[in-house]
Amino acid sequence: MEDNDSIEDVYEDSVTVQSDPFGSFESFRGYHEEKRQLCRTVVEPAGYDRYVTTSVLLLGEHADCQTTTLAKGVTSKLGSEYTFFEIDSVYNDLMGEEDNIEATLNAARSREPGFVLLTCLDEHGFGEEEYESLRTQIESIQQSHDRVTVVCTAQNQDLDLTTHDSLFEVTIEVPKPGEKFRRGTLNTELERAETAGVIKSTQLDVEALSELDIADLTLQELRTVIKRTVQRRRRASDAEKPTITPSHIQDSIKIVEAERLEESVGSPLFAEDDTDQFEPEIPSVTFDDIGGLRGEKQRLREAVTKPVEYSDTFRQAGYSVGQGILLHGPPGNGKTMLAKAVANDLAYQFLSVKGPELEQPLVGVSEDQLRELFQTAREHAPSVIFFDEFDSLAPSRKTDTPVWKDDLVNTLLSELDGLEPLADVIVMAATNRLNELDDAVLRSGRFDTFIEIPSPSLEEQVEIFAVHIADLPAAEDVTTEWFGSLRLSDLSGADIMAVCRKALEFAVRDFDAGSTQRLVVTRANIQAAVERLRSELQESQWSQGYQ
Incomplete structure (x- = not known):
């Protein structure tokens, strides 16, 4: 770029350039240790002329971690001669593949001292090539002793970042915000509402803040709490600028918590299973979380839990511990949750797939997915494979089924019989249509235990x-x-x-x-x-x- 002064115009949608600080440490509470580290590793060396800290990484593993807030707070501690740059996207929408980072760092070097904030390391487009470009730029800054500090933020330590961690002179891990920061967020949102002229001046003291029950709310939910409070007060009050008290805020906290509970009230019982079929995990559901079905729970313990507990005895007798368990009965009565409870009881990895999800008419696709599922279960053993809507996966081949479905049933039988044994893998299935299953699937040695799950009394x-x-x-x-x-x-x-x-x-x-x-x-x-x-x-x- 010939004229570095034009960077604001060329990259206005993805790069911010200003002479005023982006924020200050005083604008938010908490994070005392992280502030101290940044003062020691970034602010103090800023006065060392040509020996400033060049590259810093603020790493937080959670969306609530205030990496960007901390980075912006540093800018208020730097001198008035600094120019501040923020890059929030790798590429400029208008310029296509032209690299924002290289252009911005060149502009920062030409206007040194400069502070550059990169908040785009988590972008999908930030990969190997972008890291190498950043490394080249930072090494050039270090070699020429330019007074430029590059602070990067990231939420996830992906493989590329791990490979290039030597790129950063300083790495600071940022935890989820503590209570001081979280409670201060409420006052910050109240200040914004006051500035907007929609409420009277309202600031909560330490005692009032401590009485609010916000322990389980995320930062976004805390912001929603104040928004809902303002909305409710303006509806209920005739005043142009209504007052807000801690009790009003606590009422809104209850609403936000209830709305969140409304979204998750199906868990742990009878919830829709959104677990990726190839991402096994140990479920949180226990037998105690499932109302009723005492006899059925006992049958499952006898068929699964006890054989695993006495696995050596069963194997010496020549019996497999990973026998098939088929749950059948009308829909909506807990078959899926019972399967999860089995996995939880054994501390086994759980892999779940609905039969229709494997219905791929393209030749060989369904069979490959099924083989991959069984292979994943073996790799993560001990594990439980659970097939929901099993009748869709293993329909009777005596009926007029498509050829590709017959191939899918054959693949299932091959995996159940297996040249590669299902050691420490329990196969469970559920169906509402027992009479529609293929006879070969129900043969002893494949599914040995049939448990009816009736409608509740x-x-x-x-x-x-x-x-x-x-x-x-x-x-x-x-x-x-x-x-x-x-x-x-x-x-x-x-x-x-x-x-x-x-x-x-x-x-x-x-x-x-x-x-x-x-x-x-x-x-x-x-x-x-x-x-x-x-x-x-x-x-x-x-x-x-x-x-």
Whole structure:
């Protein structure tokens, strides 16, 4: 670039250049140790003329880690003669492949002393080539003793960063923000609302901050808390600039927590499984998390847990510990969660896949995926493979099935019989259509244990309800006895979970609208949720029949 002064114009969408500091340490609380390290390793050497610190990495493993905030705070400690640059993208949208980093560092060297902040190391486009370019630039700065400090931030220590860690003279690991920073975030957001002219001046003292229950909230959720507080107060107050008290903020905290609980209320029971089929993990679900099904839990322990516990005895007798377990019965009653509980009970890695996910009509693709799944299970043994909607994966070949499905069944049989044994790998499956499975799959030696998971009895419905309502802010009269008196015999376990979730939605709606004084799930909310669920089920059944 011939004219370095034009960098602001050429890269205006991805590079910020200014003479004023980006921020200050005084603008946020906490991080005392990290501030001290930055003062010692960056600010103090800035006065050493040609011997400044050239390259710094602030590394945080979590999105809440305040790497960029700390880096910007450094700028207020540097001299007024500094020019400050921030690069938030590797490439300029308008300039295509032209490298922002090289151009910006050249501009910083021409205007030294300069401070360059790179917040783009986590970008997908920042790879081997970009690291080598950065290394070349930094080594050139060091050799010429230019007064330029490059501070980089990253959330994840990826392979490329690990390979190039020698690039940085100083590396500081930044933890998740402590309580001082998190509570200070509330005051910062209140100041912004005050500056915007939407509330009266409101600052919480240390005592008021300490009384707010924010331990489980992320920084984004804390910002949402203040936003919801401002919205609620402006709706409820006639004043142009309403006041905000700690109790108003605590009410909003309850709303945000409830909304988060609403999103995760299906966990750990009957939740949709979003685990990548080739990324095994030990589930958090235990048998105690599953309401009812006492006999079925005992059968699973006898069929799986005990053989593993006495594996030497079983192997000496010539029996495999990794036998197949088939769970069958109507949908929504806990088959998937029982499989997860087995893996948790044994501390085995869990790999789950739905049968339709392996339905790939392209020749050989489904078979390759299935082989890869079994190979992953062997590599991560001891492990549990769980096939949901098993009838889709192993339909009877006596029916008019596509040829590629027959090939998929043959591959499954080959893996179950295996030239390469399934040592310490337990295969489990679930189906709602037992009579549609291929006979060969059900042969002894492949699946030896069949356990029916029926619809819950009234007693089991009450137990399932108790599991879900325990995590909700329920009214005192919302008891398991009351729920049992409703005689909702047609509800499955999944239906009961959905009722509790919808009841929470109704409770949040009422509280947020100001029609209730407390965020609490009432009997009326539960009954309204039951009616809504049945209405939706009827609409779904009508729609399917219409189609």
